[in-house]
Amino acid sequence: MADKLFLEIVTPYRLVLSEEVDEVVTPGLEGEFGVLPNHTPFLTILKLGEMSYRIGNERWFLVLNWGYAEVGPEKVIILAEGCERAEEIDIERALAAKKRAEERIAIVERKAEEIDIERARASLMRALLRIEVANKRRTT
């Protein structure tokens, strides 16, 4: 019986994390789910959202942008399109992105210009999420 989970998060650009953890919470396509050691084998699509993991009593947060999670009894492998630790988020950039996206949406709403509204919305969501997760960063 395993009492720890091996969590590995990889993106096309880098290996984000490879660590022994106690609990993982990820945003699945059909709702958020938590994984503890000895979970049933499980494969799911992940959507944009906040994920976290726990080591002992400390909880760490990350932003996850679409991907897959393969869960085994003693390991969780996450293939993400994008993933950042809360500590790595550039708040300035996220705020700028938020502003840009809001402006775009405003333009479309005034029907002034044809821009890809879905893209603007998606980028707004990403920015908001980044800001939210960044506020949960650990101050150690």
Next chain:
Amino acid sequence: MPTLRDIKRRITSVKSTQQITKAMKMVAASKLRRAQDRIFEARPYANKMFSVLSSLAVRTGREEHSLLAKRSRSKIEILVITTDRGLCGALNSNILKKAYDFNREKKKDDYEASISTIGRKGRDFFRKRNIPMRKTWVGLSGKITYSNAQEIARDIVKNYTEELFDEVCLVYNEFKSAMQQRVIIEKLLPIEPQKVEKEEVIHYGEFIYEPSASEVLDTLLPKHIEVQIFRALLESEASEQGARMTAMDNATRNAKELIEKLTLQFNKARQAAITKELMEVVGGAEALK
């Protein structure tokens, strides 16, 4: 016999060439570092994805998805990845030679082969030989992003599902080390899942899929193609920088040798000129007696 000035001029010209090759070597070395880091970072993702995909494919059966199912093959697409710029040794000629032979071989076996190229060097090569290309992408090297790979993958997958071709092969340089690159011909489509160890399947037992196995597979397969193309692009980028560094190192060394040889020649000529002048002075003094 070249005059002193001729030799001097050649030495200067070789020296300035050497300076250029030296600078290019330095630039390639620092770019190599970056490219190398990127490929090492991207490999785990590509490998993990492939193993997830393989285990999924084994459980669902191959024929369920068009990108996995085997077709009777008659049309093959060859996707060749080369560099945009030259001066990187035999890197491009090696890969193009292999691709060219591969194309001929497939044609001999009654395949219909179409070629697509990534990189200016590949495009120019096939254009010069009047071999039509289905599609070309240029100007990627040096600034490869995931969305480049996505764009290429989308085109390939679209044409594959529309049955414009039944098989896709990727020809690229795999980065082994700065000195070593290997030309790889890899089958991209249909996707050939890895053999999964039986033990592992038993070990894991039944999987739960969310939303469902086939839906996961539907999104995973095109993604896999993107990732493979992305990886191949990075491999070829790293290979380019490695090959350029080696080529420029050789060029610098050759220039150094040449300068040494020319300097020797220059000194000999100078010595001869001095001797000649001395003889003339002595001869003139002798005549005055």
